[in-house]
Amino acid sequence: MTQRTTWRAVAAATGAGERSAAEAGVRLAYRRAGLREPERIMWARSPLEAARLLAAEPRPTGPSLRTAVRDRPIAAERERLHTRLGPTGWSEHWRATGADLWETTAPLVDRIRAGIVEALASGPADEPRIRVLLLDAVLGQHEAAWLSAFDTGEDSAVAGLAQVARAAGWWWPYAELAVISERPTELHRDEAGRLDRGDGPALAYPDGFALHAWRGLPVPGEFLDQLGSLTPARIRDEENAELRRVMLEHYGYDRYLAESGAKPVHRDETGVLWRIALSGDEDVAMVEVVNSTPEPDGTSRTYWLRVPPRTRTAREGVAWTFGLGAEAYAPLRQT
Template structure:
């Protein structure tokens, strides 16, 4: 079939709705998301999960899945035994509270952690928290991995997890991949291959680029890198594996939109029936994991900042940030270190000059302003003509910064004339040549009748 203009417009409107869901920030709608999870399991022919756990970010969710699936282990625990008779504490003392509080305090003597595991009468949950606490020998010491492990273990326990309880194998294939494949086969049979291709372009092509390429793809890549850095050796591989099993929740909107548009065109075909649970989660939560006996869900981000073409972009903090503090720092889509983001508001000429990484220096220059940097760093004037003024500045370890200063010949409403700065190739030798280059012309070819 061939879609009419009205049908294409309908598909585009559905894509807009799913795009809005894909970039929505704020807490998840947990009750609706959990119902969607249970429906997804049932539609796939599985019993609903026994437990559903919630975490503040995909990073914490991935570590939780690694723990629940047995890939990442909770540190060895001291055995539980009946303690020998000792002088009883004061009647007002709470031995469990004392044990838990002391074991989770980072300032506890390192000698105590260096000794072999001693028998303990503390409850199992308290001993798990103690073993996973940053600084303990069992947790691997201190650092981002130990901190994250302790946070995830504590959150699992708070939500009712019993140490040793596992979630079973991943059901991503059964819950997500197979329903998608079945729905696609049915859609192609219903619309024909040409009709399906046309509908996919009308209902999903734009949002796929904006969401999957510029947000979800960047998050997936950075998440793997961060988990590898946080956990050494085999633990790093174990922590990264769940990233491959993630279901993207709200970021699945770009392909769900096409199926919803197809379902709207042919409601009798039931094209969204097998995807209803996945769609419910996507409308109400972030990334999630489906395992045999437990599901792990995450909240949507609290912050999402993009530039005018949809790239992650922010100079004053994380461009994509989650409730538990995890985030991605980016400038015009390029990942940048978190400490660089804190530097940007107070950049100096010397700091920019001293940066050895050319890509990071370009980020600094964009934030500082090329025109401002030319003035403050003492750029050399190469010449002027009727088109503008050409400026030149050496950049250590990079190509020279060459720009044309152009004055808009059409005054602003207040009578002033706006100044524009055009970056041109380093080989440029005149302002006319530089301005002509921006139009794809040579200096000789550039002969404007009227300048505006």
């Protein structure tokens, strides 16, 4: 397994953390930063529970050590590679190691932070306090993008960070106390790496902290519960345009067209253009096309193509899917 593959597995790991390895990694990270090891190490079942614990911590924790423990070592490793490889070499190295992993991990980190703020802040005025607390966190397994680009061997400056990342989730380093969070118990993503699940939480932790999403869009958990009983009327009545689009995707545009009494707006030899008018949102335009090459059983399969709302003819819509204008689209045979 390559280093790149290994760190992708770390970022997506679920299940109970390896506590002894994680705690040893925390102590090593302190020592590599020239710091005294923390007097106490505590575990939380999720980043939310860790933040709640720290927000209510009655005993002094001392100042945050995130800059010394995490920021400086990572900056030093990046600068070392940048100096050795040069600007172009570093860019190529980053693209080959952590760049695409960062693209999928950064939105997940933002979603976790937003979920914690929503759960803990008593109101808008209290949000800055929680956000500052979250800035103290080292991201554990979600530091994988950076760590995949570096040497993380025993003698490296980031060896402790790497050891914690392989064994646990987020953690908070303070002078007197370190708090380590468990990894999630569930993580569900779509092919693009976005949080995605239609029948439960897309991300869940042992204490019940969970995030629900459909193809990356945050949705309430109770919203997903009603997807199995949708009707065209219920879809039309949904006032939130983003949630209505989720409903349509789950229900199926073709099924919605068939059951909502929609009428075709244009028909030609390439197919049939349908349009769904949605209150407070742009129209949904679909072209119905029939595969002229029969299936093995002799039937012809119907396909539905989502096209821009401004589409005026079926030919224009089919041409758009090929990146062409209507006047340039003239297939010898449709397949």
